[in-house]
Amino acid sequence: xxxxxxxxxxxxxxxxxxxxxxxxxxxxxxxxxxxxxxxxxxxxxxxxxxxxxxxxxxxxxxxxxxxxxxxxxxxxxxxxxxxxxxxxxxxxxxxxxxxxxxxxxxxxxxxxxxxxxxxxxxxxxxxxxxxxxxxxxxxxxxxxxxxxxxxxxxxxxxxxxxxxxxxxxxxxxxxxxxxxxxxxxxxxxxxxxxxxxxxxxxxxxxxxxxxxxxxxxxxxxxxxxxxxxxxxxxxxxxxxxxxxxxxxxxxxxxxxxxxxxxxxxxxxxxxxxxxx
Ligand code: IPD
Numbered sequence: 001x002x003x004x005x006x007x008x009x010x011x012x013x014x015x016x017x018x019x020x021x022x023x024x025x026x027x028x029x030x031x032x033x034x035x036x037x038x039x040x041x042x043x044x045x046x047x048x049x050x051x052x053x054x055x056x057x058x059x060x061x062x063x064x065x066x067x068x069x070x071x072x073x074x075x076x077x078x079x080x081x082x083x084x085x086x087x088x089x090x091x092x093x094x095x096x097x098x099x100x101x102x103x104x105x106x107x108x109x110x111x112x113x114x115x116x117x118x119x120x121x122x123x124x125x126x127x128x129x130x131x132x133x134x135x136x137x138x139x140x141x142x143x144x145x146x147x148x149x150x151x152x153x154x155x156x157x158x159x160x161x162x163x164x165x166x167x168x169x170x171x172x173x174x175x176x177x178x179x180x181x182x183x184x185x186x187x188x189x190x191x192x193x194x195x196x197x198x199x200x201x202x203x204x205x206x207x208x209x210x211x212x213x214x215x216x217x218x219x220x221x222x223x224x225x226x227x228x229x230x231x232x233x234x235x236x237x238x239x240x241x242x243x244x245x246x247x248x249x250x251x252x253x254x255x256x257x258x259x260x261x262x263x264x265x266x267x268x269x270x271x272x273x274x275x276x
Pocket of ligand 1: 040041069089091092093094095161162163164193194195196214215216219
């Protein structure tokens with residue numbers, strides 16, 4: 001079995017270097033552009049950080065491929081192959097970044113044969129480095145992570161996001177999903193504004209579940225393996241196998257909790273990330 005530890009360590013070091021750029025821009029006024037909706041934003045820092053990350057990694061690993069949020073936003077084709085592939089979100093939580101709400105992350109996943117080998121989520125303002133390597137556990141700043149293992153939905157804190165989709169069907173589906181969960185009841189519903197950091201809360205045991213419809217593969221690819229390696233489960237919102245291109249995810253402390261959420265929530269149609 002190939003050992004990708006050097007790649008993981010290199011990914012961590014470039015994420016930490018790139019976070020200096022995110023942090024120095026964080027307090028400043030930003031020029032903001034809209035992408036797919038009034039809640040889907042990009043700044044010059046998102047684009048700059050992605051270019052720096054890809055260029056550093058490509059210099060060291062010239063044969064590796066990349067899927068980057070801002071490259072795709074500017075028209076690059078999203079092609080996920082069996083080759084070693086780095087899936088990058090330079091700033092997950094761009095709305096937070098623009099408003100200086102202190103949860104923004106650099107998210108990097110690495111896949112080979114379409115299997116995730118490791119994931120890195122660096123929550124820059126909090127200085128929290130989450131990472132996991134397949135079969136080797138999940139860590140936060142070097143400390144091993146364990147999901148809560150909670151099996152009773154009525155004792156759960158559930159994290160979710162309204163997301164960037166703002167058409168009537170998406171909004172009514174998402175708000176009624178929250179209503180139905182609260183009526184189960186669950187202990188609480190939370191949102192930090194970054195899918196990557198939200199999902200890592202399940203890995204820490206601080207939250208018991210997370211679900212989201214409409215995010216993209218770069219938002220959740222890294223945190224999915226972090227949750228799994230912490231002992232949690234990930235699946236599609238319809239209860240089927242997790243598919244990082246489907247734009248739907250449930251991450252939970254246990255299969256029981258994930259399945260209960262899948263029974264309660266509904267999805268709205270989203271174009272797959274890998275659709276032509
Ligand atoms: C967004 C964040 C947000 C989620 C959106 C994502 P971005 O990513 O993860 O929490 O609700 O669906 O698009 O645009 O900040 O990288």
